[in-house]
Amino acid sequence: PILTIVNNNESPSNSYHPIEYTVSSILKQLGIRTKFTGFNYLKTAIVLYYECPEEYSCLITKRLYPAVAKTYKVNNSGVERAIRSAISDIRCPDIIKEKIIGYVSDSYTNKEFISSIVEYIRYI
DSSP: OOOOOOOTTSOHHHHOOHHHHHHHHHHHHTTOOTTSHHHHHHHHHHHHHHHOHHHHTTOIIIIIHHHHHHHHTOOHHHHHHHHHHHHHTOOSOHHHHHHHHSSOOSOOOHHHHHHHHHHHHHHO
């Protein structure tokens, strides 16, 4: 169970974006540590892809990374590198990888990881 603390002046719907909460929860289940800059980049990339798959599904490098980079005011290559580092740091049992990503691997490409998480969210 997760406890959400909300003061009297704000409703839960104003305190967080539900899809962002779901994505954060999934990334934490996979053991991706929040201390990585890539955690936030990855969360943003997954949310963008989830909300507009037709725009980002085939254009990760040309559209998704630039959109994330613009959000954080950094360059595209930094986004790609930080996401790759976060993904390479997955620390969870194989059974969790199998459940969420769909298969177990020692390394996932950024595109296959992001699209697998989006697919998982659509069917939970």
